[in-house]
Amino acid sequence: MDNLFVDGLGKSFRLGRPVEDNPFNPKQWLKNARRTLAERGKTEPVTGTREFWALRDVSFRVQPGTVLGVIGPNGAGKSTLLKILARVLAPTTGRVVGVGRLISLLELGAGFDTDLTARENIVMNAAMNGVKKADALRRLDAIMDFAETREFLDSPLKHYSSGMQLRLAFSCAINMDPQILLADEVLAVGDIGFQERCLRRVQEEAARGLTVLFVSHDMEAITRICTRVLWLHGGRVMREGDPEEVVDEYQNATWETADLASDEKGRHINRFGRILSVSLESQDGREVGAARVDEKCSVRIRVETFTNLTITHCAMDLYVGNVWVLRAHADKERRVEPGIHDIYFRIPANFLAQTTYSMNVSLGIQRKNDAREYPLVMYKALRFLAYAGEGGTPRTAKKAALLAPRLSWDIVLHAVPRAETAPTEDTDTDTDKVPTDTIQ
């Protein structure tokens, strides 16, 4: 049975008129009059309000025990979604059906009053969530133990640091026995130790059937604790499903859009040459979009030069997401004539891990009698996926690391065991061998 069922949820905000449009402001009358005179018949009159859909047609269902990560760029509607579920905002369309007590932690804090003491706040918070005062006081110990703020139990919350307030809020929420917990960026100010304990506690409670909706920009935490991920973009659901897949896709997408926005591809051309293309070639020279982990492949950089030049160096930066994995560098100087040249970087077999890589490429070129170096750089020149073939390496877990080179290994005897321990080991191996023999 579903714990939470969201169907066609939508929320529209009415963007009001700007403040200057105050109908009682004489200055504005003059401005309006001037504008109407100047723009007679040119433009349509500005209407009063605009509609803005923060959420549109969001539907999903959650089973008990799910930790649902909600990811997306700023302004994607994550917080609005949680606010609607917490009933702070009313939806414009759609409906939500939930089962059980829902406790929300929105924007750092659960609606604590900073003038009241921790004890009073806990009781008040309990009342807000439908827990009786006696129940709340019974849980006080558990709350204090988890938050580790026992000595400040009777001091007003305004004297707490933001981290301590967060600890208290989280501890309070999770100890109220919720069936659904909404957590919006709550771990942002906690220290690493507390974050770890929170995540572990969330996992424990989830194993017991707690449903968690967890908004975070920390993709590592998301992939670690979430069992499903919902990716929102512009108020709509982009994808929902397996955490690793969705997070991967989300990161790739933001990577690309961030790349387009930064407009840094421009330096791949200058007066003397340009990088035409960067592509991946398989072992047998075919241009491919993905590399097999267990086969050699090469990166081909096609460069056009306009004059006689010296290529002083060539480098390739490999990224996974926004983590810089390595820089492959070649310093050999090569004189080239005008024309189109292919530069190859060889990637050995059993070197890459199974993940999506992206690559920056840079070249240094020098002219005769000119000491200056003119770099050619191409950011995000290539993106490719590395995958295991049929005879893949079963021992390398999926997404084990950023690189998975196969290194040679050796076993060398370092020291001989002492004499007295040797015989007992011998007898051990004997006794081990006996039953196997009898079985055979």
Added chain:
Amino acid sequence: MIAVVRRWLPWMRPQDASDRPYKWVIEPVREGFFARVREFWRYRRILWFLCSRAIKSRYEGMTLGPFWLFARPLLPIIISAFVFGGLLGVPSDGVPYFLFFLTGQAAWHVFDRSLMMVTRGLTINQNILKKVYFPRIMAPISAASIALTYFAAFMGMMIAAAFYYLFKDGIWYLRFGPELLLAPLVTLLSLVLAIGVGLFTSIWQLRFREMRYTIRYFTQFWLYLTPVIYPLSAVPPQHRWIMYANPMGPYVETFKWSVLGIGELPFVPLVCAGVTTTVVLLAGIWYFSWAEAAAIDKM
């Protein structure tokens, strides 16, 4: 007994025994009136919290604390009583003018103060309204609790003044008897009237920041159209309808009648005022329910 009442009043039926998982629905169109009343009942503990918090946060951290509760209205009242009663010689139906004025002010302040506080109810509780859900109508209603502390302070001052006159003149001016039961009723009605009006103004306050000052502006006149400073007997009979058209007129007059035993009990105007108050309250609840979602969006 309570179990029987609970069975018969549908909104008092325990919907969630708070341990059993219960189903809830969020929809754009809110539930009907009875569902709201039931919800209000379910969240009743929060109302107490909000009330005590409103009072606490007002006097917390003040060195003199509750002393200000008395000090703040006392001096203006002494001065006004001196000007109106002493210098201008306003009649007071045989009761010392100070006591008369204090009684009238007590009844008036319940309305005036709670209207001001209820108007600010949503802005005061903005912080929790944006984080936790509870019936939104509780925010303005709870703010009225501050007015009750004022009322209690006035009562204390009234009794102190009565003792003062007992020792000075040897006359006990306050009334003891069944008529006194009307005083709490009238106080409650003026509180309800303030909440009814305040439910409108608290929503408007979010959009127009000057709402507070507008209300203060109008309550000044309203005070003079209510028999607080002067007794109703000083008003020519042909003009008394002005007093009675305003619901606070009969309330203040009845309060003075029941506490001091002066004037008359304006029975018909009182019933009319009661009906007006009920209508205003229901309209206020309706308006608030209709406008609350949009108002919270704008916060």
